[in-house]
Amino acid sequence: MGLTADEFTIQFIATLVKFAIVAGLLLQIPPVMVWVERRVPAMMQRRKGPNRVGIFKWRIYGLMQSLADTIKLIFKEEVVPEGAQKAFYHLAPVFSVFPAFLIAMAIPYGPDIHAFGTTIPLSIIRVDVGFLFIFAVSSLAVYGVTIAGWASNNKYSLLGSLRASAQMISYEIPLGMSLIPIVLIYGTLDLNKIVEAQSHFWKWGVFLSPVSFLLFLIAMFAETNRAPFDLAEAEGELVAGFHTEYTSAKFAAFFLGEYVSMFVLSCLASTVFFGGWQVPFFSVQKLDDLTGFIGVSALIGHVTLMLKATFFMWLYIWVRWTIPRFRYDQLMSLGWKYMIPLGLVNVVVTAVVIAAFRFS
Amino acid sequence: MNPYIPVLIVLIFGLTLGAILSGLAAFLGPKNPRPEKIDPYECGVPKVTGANEKMSVKFYLTAILFILFDIETIFLYLWAKAFPQLGWFGVAEVMVFMVILVAGYIYVVKRGALEWD
Amino acid sequence: MSDFSLLMTHGVFHLFAALITLCSVLVVMSKHPVKSAVFLVVDLFLLAGLYATLDSHFVAAIQVLVYAGAIVVLFLFVIMLLNLQPEQLRGLKFSAVEAGTLVISLVGFLITVVATFKGDQTGLGDGSLDPVAIEAAGGNTYVVAMKLLTNYIWPFELASVLILMAIVAAVVIAKKDKKKTSAPIS
Amino acid sequence: MVPVDFYFVLACLIFSLGLFGALFRRNLIMVLMSIELMLNAVNLVFVAAGRAIGNVDGQVMVLFVITVAACEAAVGLAMVIALFRKYGTVNTDILRLLRG
Numbered sequence: 001m002g003l004t005a006d007e008f009t010i011q012f013i014a015t016l017v018k019f020a021i022v023a024g025l026l027l028q029i030p031p032v033m034v035w036v037e038r039r040v041p042a043m044m045q046r047r048k049g050p051n052r053v054g055i056f057k058w059r060i061y062g063l064m065q066s067l068a069d070t071i072k073l074i075f076k077e078e079v080v081p082e083g084a085q086k087a088f089y090h091l092a093p094v095f096s097v098f099p100a101f102l103i104a105m106a107i108p109y110g111p112d113i114h115a116f117g118t119t120i121p122l123s124i125i126r127v128d129v130g131f132l133f134i135f136a137v138s139s140l141a142v143y144g145v146t147i148a149g150w151a152s153n154n155k156y157s158l159l160g161s162l163r164a165s166a167q168m169i170s171y172e173i174p175l176g177m178s179l180i181p182i183v184l185i186y187g188t189l190d191l192n193k194i195v196e197a198q199s200h201f202w203k204w205g206v207f208l209s210p211v212s213f214l215l216f217l218i219a220m221f222a223e224t225n226r227a228p229f230d231l232a233e234a235e236g237e238l239v240a241g242f243h244t245e246y247t248s249a250k251f252a253a254f255f256l257g258e259y260v261s262m263f264v265l266s267c268l269a270s271t272v273f274f275g276g277w278q279v280p281f282f283s284v285q286k287l288d289d290l291t292g293f294i295g296v297s298a299l300i301g302h303v304t305l306m307l308k309a310t311f312f313m314w315l316y317i318w319v320r321w322t323i324p325r326f327r328y329d330q331l332m333s334l335g336w337k338y339m340i341p342l343g344l345v346n347v348v349v350t351a352v353v354i355a356a357f358r359f360s
Numbered sequence: 361m362n363p364y365i366p367v368l369i370v371l372i373f374g375l376t377l378g379a380i381l382s383g384l385a386a387f388l389g390p391k392n393p394r395p396e397k398i399d400p401y402e403c404g405v406p407k408v409t410g411a412n413e414k415m416s417v418k419f420y421l422t423a424i425l426f427i428l429f430d431i432e433t434i435f436l437y438l439w440a441k442a443f444p445q446l447g448w449f450g451v452a453e454v455m456v457f458m459v460i461l462v463a464g465y466i467y468v469v470k471r472g473a474l475e476w477d
Numbered sequence: 478m479s480d481f482s483l484l485m486t487h488g489v490f491h492l493f494a495a496l497i498t499l500c501s502v503l504v505v506m507s508k509h510p511v512k513s514a515v516f517l518v519v520d521l522f523l524l525a526g527l528y529a530t531l532d533s534h535f536v537a538a539i540q541v542l543v544y545a546g547a548i549v550v551l552f553l554f555v556i557m558l559l560n561l562q563p564e565q566l567r568g569l570k571f572s573a574v575e576a577g578t579l580v581i582s583l584v585g586f587l588i589t590v591v592a593t594f595k596g597d598q599t600g601l602g603d604g605s606l607d608p609v610a611i612e613a614a615g616g617n618t619y620v621v622a623m624k625l626l627t628n629y630i631w632p633f634e635l636a637s638v639l640i641l642m643a644i645v646a647a648v649v650i651a652k653k654d655k656k657k658t659s660a661p662i663s
Numbered sequence: 664m665v666p667v668d669f670y671f672v673l674a675c676l677i678f679s680l681g682l683f684g685a686l687f688r689r690n691l692i693m694v695l696m697s698i699e700l701m702l703n704a705v706n707l708v709f710v711a712a713g714r715a716i717g718n719v720d721g722q723v724m725v726l727f728v729i730t731v732a733a734c735e736a737a738v739g740l741a742m743v744i745a746l747f748r749k750y751g752t753v754n755t756d757i758l759r760l761l762r763g
Contacts, residue, residue, distance in 0.1 A: 015366050023373065078385035079393065088511065093382045098374030105370045125370065127363045128534035128617045132437060136538045139546025143518065146553055150511065162557070166419045169426040169550060176433040183440035189618060248389055253381035329476035332422070336474045340429065340465070344458065347436060351443065351451050359447040364529050417651060420744065423554045424647045424737045427547040428640050431733055434539050434726075435625075435633070442622035450626055453633070460637040464644040473648045490665040494673045501677050501700055505684035510692055517696055524703055531670075533710050536725045540706075543729050548699065548736045555740045556692060559747050582682045586675045589668075617719075624723050636730045643734035650741040 007118045014120045019105065022124065026104055030252070030259040031066035033313065038065070040317045076248040081153055084245070088151035093246070093253035096144030100260035103134045107267045108192040110277045110301035111285050115294045122277075122298055123192060130189025134268065135176055138223075142168050144257065149242035160241030163328065164225050170335040171222035177343030178215035181350035182272055185209060191268075195276035199283065205273035211346045213273045215339055220265045220312075222335065224258060227320035231328050266312035267305065274308050277301030421473050432461050489530060497523050508563040510556045514549055521545040532611065535618045670711035678704035691746070691753040695739045702732045 035050070039061065042049025051062035080089060102125075110122035127133050142165045149161020183189060185208050186197045198204050206213045222229040225241075243254045270276060278284060279300065287297040326334070439446075439454045446453070468474060500520035507513040521544045528537035614620055625633055677700055684697030706725045713721020747753050750761055 012365070015369065019366065019369060019373070074384060075389050076385075077389045077391060082395075085511075088515070090382050091515075094375060094378030097378035097381065098371065101374040101377070102367070102370050105366065124366045125363065127367070127529075127538075129538040130618075132535075132538045132542070132618075136541040136546065139542055140518075140522075142546065142550050143515075143553075146550070146557075147511075147515070150553075150557055158557070162419050162554075165550065165554075166422045169547070170422055172546075173426065173429045173433060176430070177436070180433075180436050180440050183437065184443055187441075187444050189437075189441060247385070249381045249384040253378060256381070332476045333474065336422075336425075337469065344462070348455070348458070351454070354443075355448055355451050358444070364526075367529075417558065417744065420551070420554050420558050420740075421648070421651055423547075423551045424651070424741065425644065427543070427551055427733045427737055428644050428647075430543055430547050431640060431730055432637075434542065435636070438535075438618070438622040438625055438726075441618050442626050445623065446626055453626060453630060456634055457637045460634070460641050464641040467645055468648055471648055471652065473652050487665055490669065494669070497673065498676055498680075501680040504700060505680050505687070505693075505697060510690060510696075513693060513696055517699065520700070521703065524707065527670075527707065528710055531710050531714050533714070533722050533725075536706075536710055536722050539726070539729060543733060544699075544703075548733055551736055551740060552692065552696060555743060558744070559692075559753065561690070561692065561753070579683065579686060582679045586679045589675045590672055611719075617722075620719050621722050621726075624719050625726065628720075629723055629727075632727055636727060639730060639734055643737050647737045647741040650738070650745050 083153040085151040092148035096257035110298040152245035174339040175219035198275040228323040266309040270308035667715040674707040
């Protein structure tokens with residue numbers, strides 16, 4: 001709409017390039033995170049963790065362990081349990097992977113680039129409904145879990161999947177409600193505009209709406225089925241939850257989906273509450289003019305966002321090794337009896353305060 | 361450019377990647393299934409009952425309440441988007457909406473539909 | 478609008494229409510309820526795509542969020558809860574009322590098709606809702622929100638009453654009394 | 664753009680399929696799913712017609728239809744569960760015989 005043919009070509013190529021970069025980044029996350037998730041607890045418990053595997057004589061802290069694991073995983077035998085619903089059994093990993101990739105493309109990874117006579121946004125998907133797109137697509141992730149558990153013909157899988165999906169849908173409401181005050185404050189659903197509105201350090205979402213941040217943080221852990229809410233795959237009781245019967249590359253697919261959605265929620269938390277690609281006390285957009293190179297601002301902004309997201313990824317692991325697992329009834333009553341009322345009160349209070357200031 | 365062209369590209373990529381990961385194992389890796397191996401894994405104990413035991417109705421009640429609160433959240437998002445223009449009028453409108461739904465919520469809590477015993 | 482873009486728009490519509498029809502047939506004809514539910518999800522997702530081509534972004538989003546992400550999950554839960562087995566599709570036996578309704582619906586469908594392709598069209602325009610004007614007014618979501626909260630106040634408030642009644646009804650119907658409850662697995 | 668009549672034909676097709684399913688299937692859950700299909704056909708008409716006329720009222724209507732659909736699914740499935748608990752089946756043929 002309203003674009004010349006040249007602009008269309010530039011935008012299309014830019015989309016492909018951005019997509020290739022982000023997809024490449026996302027595919028690196030599970031291997032690195034698997035390594036981090038073994039090294040960090042080792043550090044916390046004063047063990048060494050995996051440190052042997054390396055290339056020739058360079059061990060680089062065992063980073064190649066993940067590569068070895070990946071190769072091993074892919075070449076393992078695939079065991080399809082007897083009595084499984086074959087079609088659904090093979091379909092479930094697909095349902096688990098594609099929503100994660102789709103939502104990852106809606107995050108603004110940096111400030112807009114003004115080049116080639118047009119504006120190139122650094123988020124790949126930018127639709128009118130803003131971050132409702134992320135909620136909409138991530139609500140599809142439930143199917144991967146539900147179908148995987150049901151198709152495996154294993155009662156632990158089924159129970160794990162029902163628990164996991166009930167948990168995911170329960171915490172979708174607090175997750176949605178926690179961001180309503182953000183819309184009230186910044187007046188937009190567009191993530192990029194929300195980031196631009198946080199140009200001043202004290203205007204970050206976490207200062208303007210701390211309760212929202214708390215709700216979002218808790219819901220974020222529960223949405224991804226991570227500790228302390230990892231009841232779906234409570235090792236002691238349910239074997240491994242909904243992916244008990246999955247082996248080889250299909251198992252890897254579930255891991256990919258889980259880690260990518262963790263990363264996306266980390267990025268979303270940094271974007272909405274911690275200024276996204278904004279550097280505190282410094283205007284990133286001016287960097288292009290200061291240095292004379294187009295794209296410096298985008299690069300710095302991108303690195304800033306990645307650092308913030310890395311903090312949240314670290315938090316995931318930190319919390320996992322700090323807080324013990326909840327019971328299922330505690331989990332559900334936390335979600336339904338505390339977080340939803342708190343979310344509603346938060347919305348009402350924010351609205352009344354803003355209205356009192358603006359329309360008095 | 362239509363904002364849904366990237367959506368289509370990513371969707372196709374995601375589906376392809378999922379399908380590749382799901383189909384990869386069929387080509388790589390050995391295949392020698394034995395009866396013990398393809399038995400559903402229950403910690404080595406032979407299975408007593410089938411997988412499709414009847415499940416607690418709680419899960420269902422959770423799902424039902426989720427739908428209804430989900431719709432409420434969507435209406436709240438619409439209001440939040442129009443909030444700057446509507447002002448106090450919008451706040452009053454949503455207050456009425458919310459009070460009615462909170463009555464339902466209180467009923468659900470009082471009735472014990474959210475108890476997981 | 479150029480020829481190429483016109484071709485693309487039509488192509489996208491016809492592709493989606495064909496897929497939606499196919500999925501709808503599969504929803505109705507699948508023996509296994511879970512299969513029907515999965516095809517229903519795909520169907521709803523494709524319909525959301527069609528809404529997106531109609532510049533109804535917000536409707537497309539809630540179509541996925543509520544229909545595909547919530548209502549069909551509920552269907553799946555109930556199917557798993559009741560442990561339904563594939564149903565034996567019976568032959569085409571209808572009662573008189575059912576057959577009559579079916580014939581009427583088919584006749585209505587044929588009339589619509591014939592009317593469309595005879596050129597006797599409804600006379601409605603083809604997309605006078607200008608996307609650029611909507612964009613200038615604050616975007617699709619904003620326009621829908623303003624419409625809902627100014628022109629449709631009463632339906633909006635009544636919707637909350639409807640949801641309240643649904644909550645109460647569902648809990649009353651589905652919740653067992655405490656004493657009858659057999660020990661749940663969870 | 665695609666003429667609005669095409670959307671009407673598609674909606675009519677989906678509606679007919681949904682009606683067929685609601686009448687033909689004997690599983691109550693399948694009947695409810697077919698009804699969802701019919702409601703979706705209505706939504707499509709609302710959106711397409713609203714766009715053709717040139718206002719967003721059609722889209723607002725879809726919001727209400729979706730609310731109604733959600734409530735219908737919630738209450739309908741609650742009734743299905745209650746029926747199943749009482750009679751042990753969701754087959755409408757058998758339930759009709761049990762009506763007494």
